[in-house]
Amino acid sequence: MPRETFKRLPETKRAAIERAAIEEFANSPYRNASINTIVDKAGIAKGSLYQYFKDKRDLYGYILSIVQQKKKVLAASLTPPSNSMDTFAYLRWMAQLDLLFRLREPELANIEQYAFLEAPLREGEDPETGERVMGDTRFQDFLTQGILHDDIATWVDTGLAAYILGVIINLVGPYLIARLGKDAESLKDGSADILYEPHTQALLDNLLDVIEAGIARDPQIRKDYYSK
Amino acid sequence: MPRETFKRLPETKRAAIERAAIEEFANSPYRNASINTIVDKAGIAKGSLYQYFKDKRDLYGYILSIVQQKKKVLAASLTPPSNSMDTFAYLRWMAQLDLLFRLREPELANIEQYAFLEAPLREGEDPETGERVMGDTRFQDFLTQGILHDDIATWVDTGLAAYILGVIINLVGPYLIARLGKDAESLKDGSADILYEPHTQALLDNLLDVIEAGIARDPQIRKDYYSK
DNA sequence: TTGGTTTGTGACCAAACGGTCATATTCTAC
DNA sequence: GTAGAATATGACCGTTTGGTCACAAACCAA
Numbered sequence: 001m002p003r004e005t006f007k008r009l010p011e012t013k014r015a016a017i018e019r020a021a022i023e024e025f026a027n028s029p030y031r032n033a034s035i036n037t038i039v040d041k042a043g044i045a046k047g048s049l050y051q052y053f054k055d056k057r058d059l060y061g062y063i064l065s066i067v068q069q070k071k072k073v074l075a076a077s078l079t080p081p082s083n084s085m086d087t088f089a090y091l092r093w094m095a096q097l098d099l100l101f102r103l104r105e106p107e108l109a110n111i112e113q114y115a116f117l118e119a120p121l122r123e124g125e126d127p128e129t130g131e132r133v134m135g136d137t138r139f140q141d142f143l144t145q146g147i148l149h150d151d152i153a154t155w156v157d158t159g160l161a162a163y164i165l166g167v168i169i170n171l172v173g174p175y176l177i178a179r180l181g182k183d184a185e186s187l188k189d190g191s192a193d194i195l196y197e198p199h200t201q202a203l204l205d206n207l208l209d210v211i212e213a214g215i216a217r218d219p220q221i222r223k224d225y226y227s228k
Numbered sequence: 229m230p231r232e233t234f235k236r237l238p239e240t241k242r243a244a245i246e247r248a249a250i251e252e253f254a255n256s257p258y259r260n261a262s263i264n265t266i267v268d269k270a271g272i273a274k275g276s277l278y279q280y281f282k283d284k285r286d287l288y289g290y291i292l293s294i295v296q297q298k299k300k301v302l303a304a305s306l307t308p309p310s311n312s313m314d315t316f317a318y319l320r321w322m323a324q325l326d327l328l329f330r331l332r333e334p335e336l337a338n339i340e341q342y343a344f345l346e347a348p349l350r351e352g353e354d355p356e357t358g359e360r361v362m363g364d365t366r367f368q369d370f371l372t373q374g375i376l377h378d379d380i381a382t383w384v385d386t387g388l389a390a391y392i393l394g395v396i397i398n399l400v401g402p403y404l405i406a407r408l409g410k411d412a413e414s415l416k417d418g419s420a421d422i423l424y425e426p427h428t429q430a431l432l433d434n435l436l437d438v439i440e441a442g443i444a445r446d447p448q449i450r451k452d453y454y455s456k
Numbered sequence: 457t458t459g460g461t462t463t464g465t466g467a468c469c470a471a472a473c474g475g476t477c478a479t480a481t482t483c484t485a486c
Numbered sequence: 487g488t489a490g491a492a493t494a495t496g497a498c499c500g501t502t503t504g505g506t507c508a509c510a511a512a513c514c515a516a
Contacts (some may be wrong), residue, residue, distance in 0.1 A: 233462080236462095237463095
C-alpha cells in the first residue's frame with residue numbers, strides 16, 4: 001500500500017519511519033495514534049509522510065502487514081506444526097508462538113492486540129459451510145478438525161469455544177509476561193530458551209491442561225501425574 | 229464526586245445529563261468520549277457541566293458509580309447466591325447476571341467493558357496474603373475458596389485461571405448476544421425469561437460445562453448425559 | 457424592592473488533530 | 487550546464503479537544 005516513492009527510499013530512512021510508526025501504533029490504538037508524533041520521531045516533515053502513504057489508514061495497513069510478516073517468519077523459525085501433531089499439541093504450539101512473539105517483538109505484539117480488540121467480534125465466513133461465524137476462523141477450523149479426529153468432545157459448542165480460545169490466546173500474553181517476571185528478561189535477551197525455561201513451560205502446561213480438560217473428548221490430564 | 233450543585237438539580241435535567249453521558253461513554257472509550265457531544269445531547273451549556281463536575285474524569289467516575297450501582301440492584305433482584313450454592317453454580321450465576329445486565333442495560337454494560345479493557349491487567353492486592361495478584365480479585369478469591377471446598381482441582385494455577393475467567397466473563401457477553409440473535413430480543417422486552425429461555429440456557433450450560441471440565445476436581449460433566 | 461447568593465451561558469483559549477500545497481531542494485539524463 | 491522530473495518541506499487549513507471565565511439570569515430572604 002505504500003507509494004512507489006517509499007519503496008525507493010534509502011534503507012536507513014525507511015527504517016526510521018517504520019520504527020517511529022511501530023512505536024506509536026504500539027502505544028496507542030489506531031484512533032489515538034498521532035501522525036505528528038510519528039513524523040517527529042522519524043525526523044521527517046509531515047508532507048513527506050504523505051508522499052509515501054495516502055493517509056493514516058494506509059500507513060496503519062502497511063504496519064499491520066509488517067506485523068503479520070514478522071510473525072510468519074518467527075513461526076517458520078519455530079519447529080513447524082507437523083501433520084502428525086495432535087490437536088492440543090498444535091494449540092500449545094500456537095500459544096508458545098504467541099508468547100515468543102511478545103517476548104521478541106513486544107511492540108508488534110501490542111499492535112496486534114490493539115487490532116484484535118478493535119474488532120473482537122469480527123465476522124468471518126466459514127469456507128466449508130458458508131455459515132457466518134464469529135471470532136477467529138482459525139480456531140473454528142481447529143475445533144472442527146479436532147472433532148473429526150475424535151480429539152474434541154462432541155458436546156462442545158464450537159462457535160462459543162472458538163471465540164473463547166481466540167480471546168484467551170490474544171489476551172493471555174501480557175499476563176504471562178508479568179507472571180514470568182525476571183525470567184521473561186532471560187528469554188528476551190536469548191540467555192534462556194523458551195522451549196526449556198521451566199517456569200515458562202510450567203505456566204504454558206497449566207494453561208493448556210485447563211483447556212484440554214475443558215474441551216477434550218478424553219483428556220489425558222485427568223489420568224496423569226496431576227490426579228490425586 | 230459530583231458537586232453539590234448537581235445534586236440540587238431538578239430530576240429531569242439531572243436525568244438528561246446522565247443519559248447523555250452514558251450514551252457517550254458507551255460509544256467511545258474514555259479518551260475518545262467527547263464533552264462537547266455530551267453537553268449538546270443533554271441540552272446544556274458546557275460551562276454548566278463544569279459547575280456540576282470538576283472535570284472529565286470526575287464525570288466518568290460518577291457514571292461508573294451508576295453502572296456499579298445498577299448492576300448491584302440487578303444482582304439483588306436475581307435469586308441471590310446462597311452459601312449452599314456450590315462453586316460452579318455460583319460461577320454460572322455470575323455469568324447469567326452479566327448476560328442479563330447486557331440485555332437490560334446494554335449501554336452500561338458497554339461502559340463496564342471499556343473500563344475493563346483499559347486496565348485488563350490492573351493489579352489488586354489479595355487481602356488474605358497481601359500478595360500482588362493480577363486480574364479481578366473476585367475470581368482469585370472464588371478459586372481459592374473452590375480449592376478449599378474441594379471443588380477445584382489442586383493443580384490449577386489460580387492466578388492464571390482467575391485472569392482467564394475474568395477475561396472470559398468480561399468479553400463473552402457480546403458473543404452470546406450475537407449468537408442468541410432474535411431470542412435476545414424476547415429477553416430484552418421481557419416477553420421471555422432468561423431463566424427459562426432454552427437457547428440461552430443451552431449456551432450458558434455449554435460455557436460452564438467447559439469451564440467446569442477445565443478446572444473442577446471431579447467434573448460432573450464427564451459422567452453425565454453428554455458422555456458417549 | 458432590594459441585595460446577595462446560586463446557577464446558567466457561550467464566546468474564548470491553547471493545544472492537538474489529519475491533511476494540503478506552494479515552494480524549495482535534490483537528483484537524473486542529455 | 488541545463489532542463490525536467492522526483493522528492494522534501496513546514497506553514498497553513500479547518501476542525502475538534504478539555505477547560506475557563508466574565509457576565510447574565512434566576513432565585514431567595516429581608
